[in-house]
Amino acid sequence: MRCMTLADALKERGWDCTFVTLKSSVSIVPKLALGDHNIVEINQTDARSPEPILQLGPVNLVIIDHYDLDATFETSCRLYAERVMAFDDIPGRRHDCDVLLDQTLGRLPQDYTVLMANDNTMMLTGSGFSLLRPEFLAARISRRQKKRKGSNRIFISFGAADPDGLCIPATIAALVAGADSVDIAVGQACPHIQSIRKLADANPKVALYTNAQMASLMTNCDLAIGAAGSTAWERCCLGLPALMVVTADNQKHIASALEQSGAARVVKISKTEPHKEFQTAISELLNTPERLMEMAKTAYRHCDGLGVDRVAAVLGQMALNKDQKVMLRPVEFEDADLLFQWQTDPETRRYFRNPANMTFEDHIEWLSRRLDDDDTIFHVISVLNTPVGSVRLDKTSDEYSELLSYEISIVVAPQHHGKGYGRITLALIREMLPHVCFKAEVNENNQASVALFCSAGYEEIKPGIFHSKPTGDTNYQQHGYSVSQ
Numbered sequence: 001m002r003c004m005t006l007a008d009a010l011k012e013r014g015w016d017c018t019f020v021t022l023k024s025s026v027s028i029v030p031k032l033a034l035g036d037h038n039i040v041e042i043n044q045t046d047a048r049s050p051e052p053i054l055q056l057g058p059v060n061l062v063i064i065d066h067y068d069l070d071a072t073f074e075t076s077c078r079l080y081a082e083r084v085m086a087f088d089d090i091p092g093r094r095h096d097c098d099v100l101l102d103q104t105l106g107r108l109p110q111d112y113t114v115l116m117a118n119d120n121t122m123m124l125t126g127s128g129f130s131l132l133r134p135e136f137l138a139a140r141i142s143r144r145q146k147k148r149k150g151s152n153r154i155f156i157s158f159g160a161a162d163p164d165g166l167c168i169p170a171t172i173a174a175l176v177a178g179a180d181s182v183d184i185a186v187g188q189a190c191p192h193i194q195s196i197r198k199l200a201d202a203n204p205k206v207a208l209y210t211n212a213q214m215a216s217l218m219t220n221c222d223l224a225i226g227a228a229g230s231t232a233w234e235r236c237c238l239g240l241p242a243l244m245v246v247t248a249d250n251q252k253h254i255a256s257a258l259e260q261s262g263a264a265r266v267v268k269i270s271k272t273e274p275h276k277e278f279q280t281a282i283s284e285l286l287n288t289p290e291r292l293m294e295m296a297k298t299a300y301r302h303c304d305g306l307g308v309d310r311v312a313a314v315l316g317q318m319a320l321n322k323d324q325k326v327m328l329r330p331v332e333f334e335d336a337d338l339l340f341q342w343q344t345d346p347e348t349r350r351y352f353r354n355p356a357n358m359t360f361e362d363h364i365e366w367l368s369r370r371l372d373d374d375d376t377i378f379h380v381i382s383v384l385n386t387p388v389g390s391v392r393l394d395k396t397s398d399e400y401s402e403l404l405s406y407e408i409s410i411v412v413a414p415q416h417h418g419k420g421y422g423r424i425t426l427a428l429i430r431e432m433l434p435h436v437c438f439k440a441e442v443n444e445n446n447q448a449s450v451a452l453f454c455s456a457g458y459e460e461i462k463p464g465i466f467h468s469k470p471t472g473d474t475n476y477q478q479h480g481y482s483v484s485q
Contacts (some may be wrong), residue, residue: 160187173278434472
C-alpha cells in the first residue's frame with residue numbers, strides 16, 4: 001500500500017506512474033485493478049531482472065520496494081532511469097540510489113552510511129516520512145477536535161489476511177477484559193473470516209468489517225491491537241494507543257522504538273494460549289486511562305500524516321533539478337538547541353516581528369506549544385542530511401483570500417546564506433502543499449528576504465506582505481485538511 005499511496009500523490013502532481021509487479025499483487029492489493037495507474041504484470045522468474053522495466057523506455061524515476069533487490073539491481077536501473085529511489089527498513093543491503101526511504105521511528109541517515117555506493121544519496125529516514133493516505137490526515141484532525149467519551153472501544157486488525165489467526169484470541173481477551181465494543185477489520189480473503197464472523201454474530205459487542213474505511217473506523221476507538229507493521233504509523237497519526245505483536249522480522253525495530261517512546265506496548269504471546277497475554281495487557285491499560293492518554297499524546301507526535309507530501313515534494317524538485325539535495329523533515333524536540341541558535345543569531349533576529357531575544361527556557365516552552373499545535377507545520381531544512389535552517393507554517397486567516405492559508409516563516413543559518421537554500425525551500429513547500437495559500441510578512445529592510453519571495457513568485461500585495469496562490473486544486477477534504485479557518 002505504501003507504493004500505491006506514493007503513486008497517488010505523484011499522479012496528483014502530474015506524474016504518470018506504472019507498476020511493474022507480480023500477477024498475484026493485483027489480488028493482494030485490489031486497488032491496482034481500478035485503473036488509476038498503469039500495470040505491467042510479470043512472472044516470478046522476471047522479478048529480479050530489470051528487463052521488464054527497460055521495455056517501458058527511458059523514465060524519470062524508478063522506485064524499488066523489494067527486500068531481495070540491492071545495489072546491483074539499482075545500478076542496472078540507471079541505464080534507463082534518470083533517478084532511482086529505494087525503500088528499506090532493515091539496514092543491511094547495499095544501495096546505489098539517489099533517494100532512500102526508511103519510515104521507521106528513530107531511524108537515522110547514519111544507519112545506512114556504510115551501505116551506500118556514494119555520498120550523495122538523500123536519506124529520508126524516520127516516521128515523519130511515513131506514507132499515509134490523505135484520509136488519515138483528515139481523521140487525525142477530526143479525532144483531535146472530537147471530545148472522547150471515555151468508552152472502552154477497541155480496534156483489532158492484523159492485516160487483511162490475519163495470517164497468524166490473532167484476531168479471534170485478541171477479541172476474546174478484549175471482551176473478558178471489559179471492552180464495551182470491539183471492531184475487527186480483515187479482508188474478504190482472510191482464511192479465518194468464517195470463524196470471525198461466527199464470533200461477531202454471537203456477540204453484540206463485536207462488529208466485523210471487511211471493506212472498511214480504516215481511518216474513520218480507527219478514529220472512534222480508544223485502543224488498537226495489531227501488528228507492528230505499516231499500520232503502526234496510521235495509529236500514531238491518529239494518536240491511537242496500541243498493543244502490538246511482532247509478526248515479522250522487519251517489525252522488531254518498529255515495535256521496540258514505539259514501546260521505548262511510550263506510544264505503544266509490545267505483547268509477547270504464546271502459541272497455546274495467546275488470549276491470556278492479550279487479556280493481561282488489555283486489562284492493565286483499560287484500568288489506567290491516564291496511561292492511555294499519555295500513550296496517545298506520544299504517538300501523536302511521531303507521525304503528522306504529511307509524510308507522503310514531503311516525499312513527493314523531494315521527488316518533484318529532483319525531477320526539475322538533478323543536483324537538488326534539499327529536503328524537509330519534521331522538527332523534533334531534540335532540535336531545540338539548534339533552533340535556538342538560529343533564532344537568536346543577532347543578524348537574523350533583528351528582522352523578526354519581535355526582535356527581542358528570548359531565554360532558552362522561554363524557547364523550550366514556545367517549541368513545546370508549536371509541536372502540539374495542529375495548526376503549525378514545522379520543518380528543519382537539510383542539505384544531504386545536514387541541517388541548514390528551518391521553515392514554519394502557521395495556519396492563519398487571510399484577508400486577501402477565503403482559501404486555506406498559512407503564514408510562512410523561514411530562517412537559514414548565517415553560514416549558509418547566499419546558497420539558494422531559501423529559494424529551494426519555498427519551492428519544496430509549494431510542491432508539498434499545492435492546494436493552500438501562503439502569506440509572508442517581511443521586514444522591508446530585509447532586502448534578501450524581499451528578493452527571495454519575489455523570486456519565488458510571491459506577489460507583494462502591500463508593502464512587506466507577500467502572497468502566493470495555490471497551484472493545485474483546492475478540494476481540501478480530498479487532501480485531508482479542515483476547511484475552517
